[in-house]
Every structure is written in C-alpha cells, then in structure tokens.
Amino acid sequence: MKKSIERISPRPAQPGMVGDGFRVFNMIPGGGISQRRMSPFLLLDFNAEFDFGPSDHIRGVDVHPHKGFETVTIAYKGRVAHHDSSGNHGVINPGDVQWMTAGAGILHKEYHEETFSKVGGPFEMVQLWVNLPAKDKSTPAHYQAITADQMGKVVLPKDAGIVNVIAGKFENTVGPASTYTPVNLFDIKLEQGHQTAFAVPGNHNTALLVVNGEVEVNGQVASEHSFVLFANDGEEISIKAHEKAVMLLLSGEPIDEPIVSYGPFVMNTQEEIYAAFEDFQAGKFGTLE
Numbered sequence: 001m002k003k004s005i006e007r008i009s010p011r012p013a014q015p016g017m018v019g020d021g022f023r024v025f026n027m028i029p030g031g032g033i034s035q036r037r038m039s040p041f042l043l044l045d046f047n048a049e050f051d052f053g054p055s056d057h058i059r060g061v062d063v064h065p066h067k068g069f070e071t072v073t074i075a076y077k078g079r080v081a082h083h084d085s086s087g088n089h090g091v092i093n094p095g096d097v098q099w100m101t102a103g104a105g106i107l108h109k110e111y112h113e114e115t116f117s118k119v120g121g122p123f124e125m126v127q128l129w130v131n132l133p134a135k136d137k138s139t140p141a142h143y144q145a146i147t148a149d150q151m152g153k154v155v156l157p158k159d160a161g162i163v164n165v166i167a168g169k170f171e172n173t174v175g176p177a178s179t180y181t182p183v184n185l186f187d188i189k190l191e192q193g194h195q196t197a198f199a200v201p202g203n204h205n206t207a208l209l210v211v212n213g214e215v216e217v218n219g220q221v222a223s224e225h226s227f228v229l230f231a232n233d234g235e236e237i238s239i240k241a242h243e244k245a246v247m248l249l250l251s252g253e254p255i256d257e258p259i260v261s262y263g264p265f266v267m268n269t270q271e272e273i274y275a276a277f278e279d280f281q282a283g284k285f286g287t288l289e
C-alpha cells in the first residue's frame with residue numbers, strides 16, 4: 001500500500017546560522033514537526049547550497065558538547081573538518097558521511113576545511129540528529145567515518161540514477177552505518193524524467209528532504225528544498241524526478257521513550273539533563289582547545 005503524505009513543508013523563509021559556518025534551514029523540529037513525531041530523528045538542519053566565498057577566517061562552530069544521541073553529517077558539496085575531545089580529527093568530503101555517537105558525552109568543533117575555506121565555493125550539507133534508546137545513552141563516544149566509496153551503491157535500471165545506502169537496506173544492499181535502532185538513510189540521485197520506488201516499514205517515521213530539483217512523490221509535487229512527511233500507514237514511496245534531483249530519505253522505528261532535550265543534551269528525564277550539564281561543567285566530557 002502506498003504511503004499517504006501527511007504534509008509537505010516548504011523550506012523556511014529564513015535560514016539560521018550555526019556558528020558562522022553553517023547556514024541552515026531547520027526542517028525538524030522547527031518546521032512544526034516535533035521530535036516525538038519524527039522519533040528517532042531529533043533534528044534536521046539543511047544547509048542548502050550556498051557559496052560562503054573565499055575567506056582567510058575559517059568559518060564554523062567552535063567547541064561544544066553533545067550527549068545522549070548521534071549527530072550525522074552528510075556532505076554534498078564543500079568540506080567539513082572536525083576535532084573532538086577523544087583526539088579524533090578528520091575531514092568530511094563530498095559524498096562522505098560522519099556518523100558520530102555522542103553517547104555518554106563528547107566535545108567537538110566543526111568548521112570549513114582550511115583549503116576549502118580559502119578558496120570558497122558551493123557548500124551543501126545536512127546534519128541529522130538521531131536519538132539513542134535509554135539503554136545506550138551512556139555508550140562511550142565514538143564515530144563512524146564513512147567515505148563515499150564505502151556506501152552501499154544501487155545503480156537504478158535504465159540509467160535512472162543511483163541510490164547510496166548510508167544506513168539500512170534498499171533492495172539487497174545494506175548500508176555501512178551501524179545504528180542502535182532500525183534506521184534507513186538513503187542518498188538518492190534521480191535523473192530528469194526517471195522514477196524509482198522504495199518500501200519502508202509502515203510503522204517507521206519517514207520523511208524525504210528534496211535537496212535539489214523538483215520531484216513528484218506519491219503523486220504530489222514536492223519542490224526543491226521541501227520536506228515531505230509521510231503518514232505511518234503504507235509502505236510504498238514512488239518518486240518521479242521532474243528535474244535532475246537529489247534527495248535524502250530517512251525512516252526509523254520510533255523510540256517509545258520520553259524525550260527531554262536541552263540544546264545539545266538529549267535525555268529521558270529532567271534530572272538526567274541537570275546531571276549532564278553538571279558533568280559537562282565538571283569537565284567530564286574531556287577537553288578540547
């Protein structure tokens with residue numbers, strides 16, 4: 001059965017800045033789609049293509065904590081560098097995904113990679129926050145640096161396009177990201193005039209971000225930069241590209257637990273939020289210059 005569409009949210013009128021390096025349209029929860037409604041997805045910030053211009057000053061967001069969930073950074077254009085309090089450092093290149101499990105707590109900073117910053121050019125990214133079930137919120141912080149060549153790749157018939165399976169399973173291809181609860185995350189590239197179809201479990205909270213191009217989703221037009229929220233009824237999603245299109249499909253089994261969030265801390269109770277804040281202030285997340 002075809003999934004019905006609950007709503008199609010256009011891109012918000014104004015972007016917000018995360019630090020000075022990420023010019024983002026907040027689709028969850030700012031688009032009126034609550035964290036509960038989209039569980040396990042807590043936040044989706046979409047840096048639609050934007051040229052920051054060449055700069056000697058490296059733009060980004062300085063040292064900040066995360067605890068109790070995962071941050072997933074998907075790079076389409078431009079390069080993001082990061083450093084964290086576990087001593088990890090890396091660069092997320094176009095086509096790469098960084099899946100960071102903040103778990104028990106981490107400090108990190110995220111910024112434009114130095115050479116990219118100097119030269120400038122188009123920058124296009126998504127950051128998605130995925131909640132952890134209560135039993136895994138205190139798992140030690142770690143991350144999966146997934147490069148473009150490691151993605152599960154499905155070449156669609158008739159040169160219709162490519163699906164990069166980041167997490168979960170499409171047809172018989174499994175994505176490289178390991179997740180704590182069932183999640184599908186697909187980077188979909190579809191050529192103009194072509195179509196494809198997906199099936200995801202009916203109980204999953206499911207949405208489609210239209211990164212580039214106009215598409216038709218289960219019979220409704222979704223314009224560039226819009227966010228399509230599906231009802232939790234059927235399983236089938238069919239997509240037709242009116243133009244060459246790039247989309248991010250996310251589906252996840254809801255985590256049926258209370259969500260108490262305070263900025264970069266997402267726990268199950270207010271007491272745990274206070275404790276997280278105290279741990280952070282006591283330096284228990286480590287140190288990072």
Ligand code: MN
Pocket residue numbers: 064066071108110
């Ligand atoms: Mn962060």
